[in-house]
Amino acid sequence: MSKGGDQFGPIAVDRPLIELFVKKFLMFLKTISGDATGLIKSLEKIDAYLKDQESTYLLSDQLTRADCYLIPVLQHLRVAGKAYKNFEIPTELFFLWRYLKNVYETQAMNDTCPADREIITYYQLKASCPPHLSKAQSLLGDERTFSCPERSLYLNGEFEDLL
Numbered sequence: 001m002s003k004g005g006d007q008f009g010p011i012a013v014d015r016p017l018i019e020l021f022v023k024k025f026l027m028f029l030k031t032i033s034g035d036a037t038g039l040i041k042s043l044e045k046i047d048a049y050l051k052d053q054e055s056t057y058l059l060s061d062q063l064t065r066a067d068c069y070l071i072p073v074l075q076h077l078r079v080a081g082k083a084y085k086n087f088e089i090p091t092e093l094f095f096l097w098r099y100l101k102n103v104y105e106t107q108a109m110n111d112t113c114p115a116d117r118e119i120i121t122y123y124q125l126k127a128s129c130p131p132h133l134s135k136a137q138s139l140l141g142d143e144r145t146f147s148c149p150e151r152s153l154y155l156n157g158e159f160e161d162l163l
Contacts, residue, residue: 017045018069025077029127034085039077043093046070050095056102063108071103078145079119083131091149104146115142 021042028039050058058066074089074096081087089096103109120131 015069017042017049018066018073021046021070022073025073025081026126028087029080029084029123032128034087036085036087039087040090043089043096047093047096050099057099063103063106067103071109074100075113075145076119076123079116080123080127082145083116083120083133084123084127084129086132088149097148101148104148109146113144113146116145117141117143 021039024039024042028034028036053059055061057063058070063071077087078089081089089100091097120133124131
């Protein structure tokens with residue numbers, strides 16, 4: 001068994017790294033200032049970890065328990081962060097975006113990911129401000145944010161083969 005628990009992974013991706021990210025995300029939504037510095041630093045740490053991996057996901061080429069902790073929070077950050085704070089994961093975090101792209105291609109994500117409206121509704125009482133939704137956006141649909149910015153698929157200005 002590894003230090004982080006069964007199938008959680010090596011020390012570099014133990015619970016404290018993911019828990020820090022979760023804490024920074026929730027603090028970001030609750031603060032009025034909208035300062036994302038701490039949140040971005042925690043995302044950069046995850047990106048650095050992913051850069052050193054030779055696997056598709058956090059620990060292997062199969063989804064593990066560690067991924068099951070991280071993936072929902074990343075998805076909630078994408079949807080709620082955008083809706084409440086107009087925050088988007090920086091496109092420069094190439095390895096994090098590659099990870100998300102791989103996750104979005106799994107049947108598990110397609111089968112279990114809640115609709116964006118459900119995520120936005122969940123954070124309604126947790127966020128420091130109401131969601132910024134345009135008239136075109138609806139809380140009635142089943143849309144899910146699974147896209148990756150094209151720019152994020154480039155490392156150092158060159159397209160990387162992600163397959």
